[in-house]
Amino acid sequence: MPDGQAFLEVKDLKIHFPTDDGLVRSADGLSFKLERGRTLGIVGESGSGKSVTSLGIMGIYNKRNSQISGEIWLDGDEIVSAGQETVRKLRGNKLAMIFQDPLSAMHPYYTVGHQIIEAYQVHHNVSKKVARKHAIDMLGRVGIPQPDRRVDDYPHQFSGGMRQRAMIAMALVNDPQLLIADEPTTALDVTVQAQIMDLMHDLQAEFNSALIVITHDLGVVAELADDVLVMYGGKCIEYGSASTIFERPEHPYTWGLLGSMPRMDRPTQDRLVPIPGSPPSLINLPQGCAFSPRCAYEPQTGGLGTTVPPELVRAGGSNHLVRCHLPTEERQRIWAEEVKPKLEAQ
Amino acid sequence: MITYIIRRLFAAVVLLFIISAATFSIFYLVPRLVGSTPETLATRYVGRAATPETVHLIAEKLGFYDPIWLQYGRWVKGIFFGADYDLGATVEHCPAPCFGYSFITKTPVWPDLVDRIPVTLSLAIGAAILWLIFGLSIGTLSALRRGSFLDRAAMTFSLAGVSLPIFFTGMIGLLVFSYKLGWTAPGGSYTDFTESPSAWAYALLLPWIVLALQFSAQYARLTRAGMLETMGEDYIRTARAKGLPERDVTVKHGLRAALTPILTIFGLDFGLLLGGAVLTEQVFSLPGLGKYAVDAITNNDLPKVLGVTMMAAFFVVIANLIVDLLYAVVDPRVRLG
Numbered sequence: 057m058p059d060g061q062a063f064l065e066v067k068d069l070k071i072h073f074p075t076d077d078g079l080v081r082s083a084d085g086l087s088f089k090l091e092r093g094r095t096l097g098i099v100g101e102s103g104s105g106k107s108v109t110s111l112g113i114m115g116i117y118n119k120r121n122s123q124i125s126g127e128i129w130l131d132g133d134e135i136v137s138a139g140q141e142t143v144r145k146l147r148g149n150k151l152a153m154i155f156q157d158p159l160s161a162m163h164p165y166y167t168v169g170h171q172i173i174e175a176y177q178v179h180h181n182v183s184k185k186v187a188r189k190h191a192i193d194m195l196g197r198v199g200i201p202q203p204d205r206r207v208d209d210y211p212h213q214f215s216g217g218m219r220q221r222a223m224i225a226m227a228l229v230n231d232p233q234l235l236i237a238d239e240p241t242t243a244l245d246v247t248v249q250a251q252i253m254d255l256m257h258d259l260q261a262e263f264n265s266a267l268i269v270i271t272h273d274l275g276v277v278a279e280l281a282d283d284v285l286v287m288y289g290g291k292c293i294e295y296g297s298a299s300t301i302f303e304r305p306e307h308p309y310t311w312g313l314l315g316s317m318p319r320m321d322r323p324t325q326d327r328l329v330p331i332p333g334s335p336p337s338l339i340n341l342p343q344g345c346a347f348s349p350r351c352a353y354e355p356q357t358g359g360l361g362t363t364v365p366p367e368l369v370r371a372g373g374s375n376h377l378v379r380c381h382l383p384t385e386e387r388q389r390i391w392a393e394e395v396k397p398k399l400e401a402q
Numbered sequence: 403m404i405t406y407i408i409r410r411l412f413a414a415v416v417l418l419f420i421i422s423a424a425t426f427s428i429f430y431l432v433p434r435l436v437g438s439t440p441e442t443l444a445t446r447y448v449g450r451a452a453t454p455e456t457v458h459l460i461a462e463k464l465g466f467y468d469p470i471w472l473q474y475g476r477w478v479k480g481i482f483f484g485a486d487y488d489l490g491a492t493v494e495h496c497p498a499p500c501f502g503y504s505f506i507t508k509t510p511v512w513p514d515l516v517d518r519i520p521v522t523l524s525l526a527i528g529a530a531i532l533w534l535i536f537g538l539s540i541g542t543l544s545a546l547r548r549g550s551f552l553d554r555a556a557m558t559f560s561l562a563g564v565s566l567p568i569f570f571t572g573m574i575g576l577l578v579f580s581y582k583l584g585w586t587a588p589g590g591s592y593t594d595f596t597e598s599p600s601a602w603a604y605a606l607l608l609p610w611i612v613l614a615l616q617f618s619a620q621y622a623r624l625t626r627a628g629m630l631e632t633m634g635e636d637y638i639r640t641a642r643a644k645g646l647p648e649r650d651v652t653v654k655h656g657l658r659a660a661l662t663p664i665l666t667i668f669g670l671d672f673g674l675l676l677g678g679a680v681l682t683e684q685v686f687s688l689p690g691l692g693k694y695a696v697d698a699i700t701n702n703d704l705p706k707v708l709g710v711t712m713m714a715a716f717f718v719v720i721a722n723l724i725v726d727l728l729y730a731v732v733d734p735r736v737r738l739g
Contacts, residue, residue, distance in 0.1 A: 116642050148645030155643075160636040163655055164735060165662075175644040210734045226644070 061129055062089035063266055064113075064234055069126035069136075071105075071112045078339040082108035084290035085126075090283075092233060095260065095267040097281030097298070099274060099313065101335045105290040106270045110236045113268075114153055115143035130234060149179040152232035156239040158219035162211040168195075168222045169207035176229045194225040198255060217248035221255065228259060235260070236268045241276055253279050274317045278302060286310050289336050289346035292368060296376035306371045306378045306387040308351045311395045329398075345381060353390065357381040407727060414723045421715040426474045429708045440466035446505070446702065463488040477502070501712060502705030511709035514694065519713075521592060522690035525613065525682065526675040528606055532614035533621055534668070540618065541625025542657060545633065556622060563619025572612045572685035579608055590687035609686045613679060617671065624667065628660030635659070662732055666725055673721025677714025 067087050073080040082105040090096045100106050111117060113128055115135060128135040130151060135143055155161035162171060172191035173184060180187070188207070195203035198221040211219055220240065227235060237256065241249040257280060260267050269280050277284055277298065284301040286294040286309065294307040305311055312331035333350035336342055348354045348361040360366075360381040371378040372388055380387060433443065444461035445452070452460075464487065465473055476485065480500035487494045487503045496503045496510040503510050540560070544553040579586045586608040593601035632638065633656045641655040642648075678692030687693070691710055698706035730736045 111639075114643055116639065144645050144647065146645070148643060153643040155636060155640060157636060161640045163637040163641070163659070165658060165733060167734075174646070178645050178647075212735050226640075 061132065063092045063131055064090040065127075065129040066113070067127040067129070069109065069112060069128060070124065071108050071117065072123045073121060074123065075339070080338045081105075081290045081341070082338055083112060086285075086287075086292055088283075088285055088292070088295065090234075090266045090268065092266045093260070093264045094282045095269060095280050097277035097284045098268060098270045098287060099272065099277055099284060100287035101272060103335045103338065104287040105338065106272075106287055107238055109287075110153065110238050110268065110270050113234075113236060114147055114151060115140070116147075145179070148175055148227075148232075149230045150232055151234040151236070152227040152230065154220075154223055154227045154235065154237040154240050157243045158216070158223040159211060159243075161223060162219065162226075164211060167208050167210055168214065169209075172207075172222070172226045172229055175226050179230050190229065191225070194229050195222065198222070198225045198228070198259070199251075200225070216244055217251060220244060220248070220252050224252075224255065224259070228263065231263055232265060233263075234266045234268070236270065238270045239272070240269065242271070242273070249276075256280065274302075274313060286313070289341050290338055291346065291379065292377070293347065293379040294371075294377065295368075296371070296373060300373045300376050304373060304376075304388070305391065306376070306384070307347075307380050308353050308382075309347050311391065312350075315395070315399055345379075353382060356386070403730065406730060410723055410726050414719050417719055418716060421719070422478070422712055423474060425708060425711050425715065426477060427470060429704050429711075430470060430473060433704075501709035504703050504705050506701055506703050511706050514706070515691065515709060515713050518689060518691045518694050519676075520594065521688055522676060522678060522683070522692065524595060524602065524606055525609055525679055525688060525690060526672060528610040529613035529617065529675070529679075530668075530672055532610055533617035536614065536618040537621025538625050538657070538661075538664075541622040542629055542652065544622065544626040545629030546652065548630065553626075557626070560619035560622045563615050564623070566616070568612060568616060568681040569685055571615060572609075572682060575608050575612050576686070589685070592688050606688075609682050609688060612685075613675075613682045621664065621668075624664055625657075625660060628663060629656055632656045632659040662729070665728060665732060669721045669725030669728075670718070673718035674714075676717035676721070678710065 066089075069083055069086040070081070071083040073082060084105070086109060088096065098106050098109065108117075112124060113135070117124060119140075124136060126136060130146070133146075135146070162168070166174075169188060169191050172194060173187040176182070176187045176190050177184070182190075192203045192207050195207060200206050200218060200221055206214070206218075211222070214222060220243075224240075240256065241252050244252060253276065256267070256269075259265075267280070269276060271277060281298045284294075284296060284298050285292050286301070286307065288309050294301065294305065294310050296305075301310060302314070305314065309331070312329075315329040316331060318328060331350055336346055336349075342349050342362070344360065344362040344364055345351070345354070345357075345366050348357075351361065354361040364381070366379045366381045368377050368379045370376065372384055378387070382390070440461040441454070441457050443466055444457045444464065461467060465476060468476075479485070480496065480498070480502070482498055484498035485496045485500045485503070487496060487505075494503060494508065494510075496512075499512055501511045501515065504514075540556050544556045547553050575586075576589055580588045587605040591601075591605045593605055595602040633652070637659075638651060638655055641651045646655075676691075678690060678695050680692035680696060682688070683690040683692035684696055691713060695707065695710040695714075697703075698710060
């Protein structure tokens with residue numbers, strides 16, 4: 057790899073949508089790196105810009121109604137400035153995506169097999185017979201019983217979990233090096249969620265691919281991710297390894313997320329603590345820190361919180377970034393003395 | 403699938419019977435409600451010069467005194483076994499399928515209908531091909547370039563197309579293209595396909611275009627609306643994520659899904675047209691079912707009107723049946739659901 061560049065490197069990615077009401081800043085200056093074999097979890101509430109970011113990396117955006125800037129380097133190639141045709145050839149091939157609701161994400165009029173065969177044939181100049189064999193093989197690998205028969209079924213004939221497996225088979229049919237999973241388990245029931253997460257974990261190990269998991273479910277992140285990026289209002293507000301984020305988080309928003317997460321590993325649980333307020337509009341972000349209106353510690357910033365936008369700076373741990381006005385020692389103190397005991401007492 | 407087909411076929415047959423009964427009742431009861439008697443009905447067939455005795459006799463022989471259900475039964479029987487009409491001086495035989503006998507032209511209705519079906523069929527098929535090609539492609543392009551100049555121009559044009567009646571566009575078309583420029587055939591020059599395919603196409607060219615104009619406009623709007631909806635679906639995003647060329651995304655995934663509701667409307671429209679493109683045939687003097695119906699109505703020739711109405715109903719029901727069956731082919735969810 058040239059000059060020590062990571063397999064996937066996103067630099068200052070901005071995706072804006074001009075609308076009649078103003079500019080929607082869905083992704084506003086995101087930067088992160090990801091190596092093959094590693095998993096990045098992108099966490100945030102609905103409307104924090106997670107999905108737009110993932111579609112941006114895939115190159116799926118309408119140039120007529122969106123503005124994209126920044127750099128996305130994939131395996132030494134820059135994608136943002138590359139031609140649409142170049143990116144199309146990478147899409148589904150070198151980088152692939154798994155979507156949230158597999159029923160609506162699969163075409164109702166084509167068989168599951170047809171849709172996988174189609175994905176394979178776009179990038180491989182092979183006969184339908186060969187592609188079909190490959191599709192059946194792939195369905196078997198994601199754990200669909202009797203794949204040679206189910207290949208001719210329509211999506212509506214599959215159960216929810218089976219559909220998500222088929223969706224994964226479709227995404228993996230070309231052995232992608234980067235796989236983006238957008239809320240892969242949200243539409244599934246809990247037991248199936250666990251199966252799908254195991255499956256994704258195993259397949260990632262098998263293919264040695266880089267995996268981005270986009271979710272609002274910290275459980276999924278805890279299960280799969282090596283690194284975690286917390287998004288709020290289109291920006292990264294905290295970044296670090298999964299253990300850092302779960303054990304020494306420094307951003308009040310991340311504390312809030314942890315507090316609102318059900319913990320099955322804790323014996324007593326009174327109530328979940330919601331984060332007050334609602335996510336900001338991506339058009340009119342609050343002055344200063346985007347999280348300030350919902351932040352309990354905003355008064356301690358001495359007015360900075362509502363006036364100056366905070367920068368993403370190094371936090372306590374190594375490779376740990378946070379976007380907060382509170383001084384590092386103060387954040388660490390609040391976490392250790394106030395937030396953590398409360399979470400553990402829950 | 404087989405039971406589905408059988409069920410639909412059975413429903414279609416029942417429907418045709420209901421329609422025939424209703425139509426028959428309307429055509430034989432309504433005149434009576436407004437004052438016609440069996441005698442006045444018979445007068446229409448034997449002429450005013452006949453004596454009241456003759457009129458009474460004919461009315462009796464033709465069964466005009468019988469109750470409505472008996473008359474209907476006789477009419478249905480005629481369809482399957484043929485019928486004889488005793489006109490006093492002569493007995494006219496109307497062979498099966500006898501859809502009535504016109505006492506004005508002294509001919510059975512069925513052979514007339516058979517003669518005219520090819521004309522209407524030629525008109526409808528040609529126009530349908532044109533309007534599907536233009537309607538679907540304009541609608542699709544409009545949806546993809548939503549808000550562009552092309553979209554606005556196409557939608558304005560199609561609003562005009564929907565709004566302008568055929569007797570207007572047809573007349574203007576005839577005036578400009580046939581009489582001034584001489585590019586297309588004047589009205590009333592229909593030639594059978596078997597006689598001369600080129601003369602056939604030449605005579606039908608303008609009617610096809612005029613008829614297709616109105617439908618293209620309507621189908622362009624339908625397609626545009628459908629495409630705008632389907633192109634926002636999740637499976638379109640999936641198709642893009644696979645790396646499919648945009649062309650395949652649009653046609654194989656977008657249009658494929660948008661076509662389903664259009665198919666239903668097409669079935670109805672096409673069936674209706676087969677029953678007679680009344681205005682178009684009238685404007686261009688095409689001897690099809692529509693013109694036949696207009697002529698029959700102007701002449702107060704009830705058996706003909708009844709016959710052509712049944713024919714039209716038959717086409718609509720059959721077209722719907724075919725659409726229902728096609729639906730199962732087009733949308734796999736219908737098959738098991």
